């Protein structure tokens with residue numbers, strides 16, 4: 379009983395690049411974004427409004443946002459706090475993702491605040507965004523495992539999700555930050571999320587550290603999830619989560635789903651061309667199965 383089509387949320391320009399040590403030129407990021415869009419990616423995380431001292435790669439967030447907005451597709455920008463959202467208010471972006479970790483230890487490393495303090499800061503910010511008709515998504519990190527605390531109780535994840543749904547978010551993106559979940563855990567958590575939050579858009583965000591992202595996506599699909607965060611080339615990783623490798627690769631997820639008869643709207647040849655835009659500027663090789671085949675031809 380699988381869906382006939384799914385939505386891919388491309389996170390390459392944000393999650394994909396944030397962990398790259400060398401600064402990718404802003405012009406290249408803009409070309410990357412526009413070529414990803416040409417490949418059919420209708421929802422995309424463009425950048426994130428964080429401290430440039432903490433994440434220098436995102437130091438051009440304002441310019442990227444101003445120059446890459448597009449009124450036919452959903453352009454999401456991230457912020458961890460009030461200061462980030464205030465910076466977003468001075469752009470024309472209409473979709474904001476806030477982020478927080480279920481694990482308190484992870485949240486302290488990532489945002490320098492306890493999970494409770496982040497939540498308390500973000501709740502009124504979310505209400506304000508909703509009053510001003512923004513699309514709001516909440517990215518829930520360490521929903522399965524934490525690099526510092528180990529296994530996270532699904533009960534804690536569901537409780538934090540409740541807080542964000544109650545505050546008014548449109549979407550929850552629930553993340554396996556360090557790629558440690560197994561498919562049975564993916565199926566179980568996403569089944570519970572589906573049952574608890576029938577009115578909220580639910581998205582699965584898997585990192586591929588242990589090569590289980592595709593299996594976890596399939597399990598989430600079987601639990602009724604039809605939205606997936608993926609990154610072109612499998613780029614990605616959180617600088618404050620040791621062991622967080624890249625995201626599920628857009629090309630591998632698209633290939634799998636299309637072969638299953640599930641439409642994604644993504645053109646794989648054009649996606650390969652988008653990856654080629656950014657490759658010369660990266661410190662890592664692209665090792666996804668689909669890209670390797672493309673590179674040989």
Ligand code: HMG
Pocket residue numbers: 393396426427428429430432433457458459461462463465477488489490517518519520553554555583585615616617618
């Ligand atoms: P802090 O040092 O505690 O901040 O950092 P502060 O409140 O003490 O302020 C210090 C300075 O930073 C001040 O400037 C603030 O204005 C400024 P100064 O007065 O010294 O000139 N500042 C900011 N500047 C720009 N944008 C802001 C901002 N906030 C304060 N938003 C802070 C706290 C949150 C800023 C810092 O910890 C930070 O930037 N963290 C970001 C971490 C990050 O980007 N992580 C990766 C994204 S999350 C992720 O990848 C997970 C996800 O993919 C899902 C998953 O896979 O799990 C979403």
Ligand code: MG
Pocket residue numbers: 393553555583585614615616
């Ligand atoms: Mg991530």
